Amino acid sequence: MSHISLEAITKSYGPTRVLNQCTLEVARGDVMTLLGPSGCGKTTLLRTLAGFVRQEQGRVIVGGVEISHLPPNRRSVGYVFQNYALFPHLSVADNVAYGLKVRRRPAREISERVGKALELVALDGLGARYPAQLSGGQQQRVAIARVLVLEPEVLLLDEPFNALDAKLRLTMQVELRKLIDRVGITSIFVTHDQSEAMMLSDKVAVMRAGQIEQVAAPLDIYDRPVNDYVASFIGRANVLAVDVRGGVVVNAPRVATNRSDGEATLIVRPENLGFATADAVWQGKVLFASAQGPTIEYEVEAGLAQPLRLVVQRRAGENPLPTGSAAGVAIIDPDACIVTGARRDV
Amino acid sequence: MSERSAPGQIVLPPFVRQVLHGGGFWPALPAVVFLVVFLVLPMLTLLAFGFVTIDRGRVVGETFTLQYLQSALGDNLIWRLAWRSFYVAVISTVLALILAYPVAYLFSQTSGLWRTLILIAVISPLLTSALVRAYAWLVILGGRRGLLNQTLLQLGLIEQPLRLLNTDWAVIIGMTQIHLPFMILPLLAVLAGRDRRLEEAARNLGAGQVRTFFTVVVPMSVPAIFAGLALVFAVSYTNFIVPQLLGGGSYSTLAVQVYEQTVVVLDWTRGAVLATILLSSCFVFVYLIVAGGSRLSRWAEPRS
Numbered sequence: 307m308s309h310i311s312l313e314a315i316t317k318s319y320g321p322t323r324v325l326n327q328c329t330l331e332v333a334r335g336d337v338m339t340l341l342g343p344s345g346c347g348k349t350t351l352l353r354t355l356a357g358f359v360r361q362e363q364g365r366v367i368v369g370g371v372e373i374s375h376l377p378p379n380r381r382s383v384g385y386v387f388q389n390y391a392l393f394p395h396l397s398v399a400d401n402v403a404y405g406l407k408v409r410r411r412p413a414r415e416i417s418e419r420v421g422k423a424l425e426l427v428a429l430d431g432l433g434a435r436y437p438a439q440l441s442g443g444q445q446q447r448v449a450i451a452r453v454l455v456l457e458p459e460v461l462l463l464d465e466p467f468n469a470l471d472a473k474l475r476l477t478m479q480v481e482l483r484k485l486i487d488r489v490g491i492t493s494i495f496v497t498h499d500q501s502e503a504m505m506l507s508d509k510v511a512v513m514r515a516g517q518i519e520q521v522a523a524p525l526d527i528y529d530r531p532v533n534d535y536v537a538s539f540i541g542r543a544n545v546l547a548v549d550v551r552g553g554v555v556v557n558a559p560r561v562a563t564n565r566s567d568g569e570a571t572l573i574v575r576p577e578n579l580g581f582a583t584a585d586a587v588w589q590g591k592v593l594f595a596s597a598q599g600p601t602i603e604y605e606v607e608a609g610l611a612q613p614l615r616l617v618v619q620r621r622a623g624e625n626p627l628p629t630g631s632a633a634g635v636a637i638i639d640p641d642a643c644i645v646t647g648a649r650r651d652v
Numbered sequence: 653m654s655e656r657s658a659p660g661q662i663v664l665p666p667f668v669r670q671v672l673h674g675g676g677f678w679p680a681l682p683a684v685v686f687l688v689v690f691l692v693l694p695m696l697t698l699l700a701f702g703f704v705t706i707d708r709g710r711v712v713g714e715t716f717t718l719q720y721l722q723s724a725l726g727d728n729l730i731w732r733l734a735w736r737s738f739y740v741a742v743i744s745t746v747l748a749l750i751l752a753y754p755v756a757y758l759f760s761q762t763s764g765l766w767r768t769l770i771l772i773a774v775i776s777p778l779l780t781s782a783l784v785r786a787y788a789w790l791v792i793l794g795g796r797r798g799l800l801n802q803t804l805l806q807l808g809l810i811e812q813p814l815r816l817l818n819t820d821w822a823v824i825i826g827m828t829q830i831h832l833p834f835m836i837l838p839l840l841a842v843l844a845g846r847d848r849r850l851e852e853a854a855r856n857l858g859a860g861q862v863r864t865f866f867t868v869v870v871p872m873s874v875p876a877i878f879a880g881l882a883l884v885f886a887v888s889y890t891n892f893i894v895p896q897l898l899g900g901g902s903y904s905t906l907a908v909q910v911y912e913q914t915v916v917v918l919d920w921t922r923g924a925v926l927a928t929i930l931l932s933s934c935f936v937f938v939y940l941i942v943a944g945g946s947r948l949s950r951w952a953e954p955r956s
Binding site: 409 | 811847850852853856857861867874949
């Protein structure tokens with residue numbers, strides 16, 4: 307049974323429907339990432355789970371207990387805010403002790419548990435400081451310790467790395483993932499950064515316009531996106547309008563599909579395309595090339611709606627093809643292509 | 653840039669350059685000149701009158717004397733009046749805080765039309781003079797026929813009319829109402845602009861609404877609370893209109909004495925001495941309030 311289930315959550319702000327019958331299940335101990343562009347409702351979904359937002363329809367269930375109508379302070383759900391929301395007037399230790407004091411734990415137990423929590427996030431010795439005296443990374447760790455000291459059932463993190471600079475972000479991502487594994491807590495991250503999602507999570511849930519498009523392990527989402535939206539959101543993809551006839555994609559005969567005849571969408575990753583002379587599917591001209599070191603990225607104008615994107619391995623000493631040169635493009639592995647329904651206009 | 657600049661250009665010594673640069677002082681110059689000429693100098697002149705002998709509007713003798721100040725400080729009556737000024741100001745300041753906080757909090761929780769209405773309700777009393785408002789309280793509190801007594805008598809809540817006018821209470825009630833906006837406005841600004849995520853964080857950590865209010869909202873507004881306290885205390889402590897009107901003829905405070913000695917008795921020396929005592933003690937109290945406030949909000953100071 308799943309640890310967290312959000313069942314058909316609907317929430318509107320005025321005329322805008324932010325969450326539309328949104329359903330999500332998270333297994334116990336899993337680290338899930340809600341990934342989507344800004345405004346897709348991912349933060350609202352997280353806030354619904356924490357009780358800051360009251361849904362109009364739908365149920366929130368954690369550990370088999372429905373908590374839909376509990377106020378935030380009666381949910382065992384830890385929330386790490388985007389800018390950490392540390393109490394500036396309390397010292398680090400008092401910030402961490404806040405929830406324990408609310409629960410009226412004896413003073414000895416409080417200081418013991420605060421000490422352990424600070425040790426867990428490697429901040430022991432900084433308990434007397436005020437939040438303003440800490441670096442961004444340290445503040446984030448205080449925010450996490452403040453929540454974990456209460457041993458909540460679920461940990462929610464709203465874009466926790468946004469406030470950190472790029473270099474620190476990478477270290478903190480690794481550290482946080484290790485910490486979560488150590489504690490073994492069911493967690494949900496919200497992010498719009500796909501590399502963060504790939505790195506941190508066991509499962510990625512891609513959101514669009516208040517609904518979940520696909521939930522799968524990061525590599526599964528990359529390899530088998532359910533539609534062109536997910537394909538182009540995770541990694542890059544060539545999304546081509548094609549026709550299917552007799553189990554074969556007409557425009558690219560080597561790609562087989564079990565879809566019935568009619569219009570369809572072909573999704574091909576840039577690294578699954580290559581230059582070929584013999585069995586080229588498309589003929590075109592090189593529009594643009596940029597060498598990245600180990601790879602070369604090409605854009606090839608082949609008379610399609612958008613130029614084709616290719617990523618080609620580069621050998622030492624090799625220069626990219628000059629712009630304007632004629633090139634045939636072929637699919638390397640037809641089995642790795644995805645054929646989905648005709649493109650939805652968004 | 654090099655000190656030895658192009659030929660023909662005048663090189664100013666560092667000190668002069670520093671003065672001319674002024675560190676951002678120059679834009680404030682007109683206001684400073686205005687205040688010095690029309691506030692500081694007259695005030696100093698007035699205060700100086702307390703240290704010379706004045707006879708029929710003329711300064712007599714040329715010696716500086718502390719005798720008037722000493723005699724005032726040795727006067728028991730002055731101490732009693734100062735004490736009354738003090739406790740009336742303290743009670744009315746505390747009452748103002750208690751009454752102002754809910755209004756400011758309500759403002760921060762509302763939006764749109766309600767917000768505008770609250771703001772208008774807070775500011776509009778400032779458009780009428782304090783004198784008019786004090787007279788209005790005279791009508792409400794005044795004697796047997798006053799609005800308050802009439803209402804209470806008719807409702808049968810009291811049998812004898814309350815004796816409010818010409819007591820400390822009348823002065824405190826009037827002062828509190830008249831000075832309420834000075835308390836509400838700083839609170840309003842801080843509470844409306846506060847970071848709501850801190851309250852969400854407190855709720856998430858298990859605190860109920862009441863606890864969140866007292867452990868997060870109130871501490872975060874400490875700077876505004878103390879700004880309001882200092883402001884309202886200063887105007888209450890030195891107010892002479894309200895005690896005079898609502899306290900009646902035999903009611904007096906230090907500020908009332910300053911007015912009476914200077915305008916009624918025409919004893920400028922004594923008026924000036926009392927004004928010196930009033931202003932300097934007011935300064936000390938306000939300083940203590942501000943110091944207390946910054947002690948309680950040390951976390952807000954920038955630190956490395």
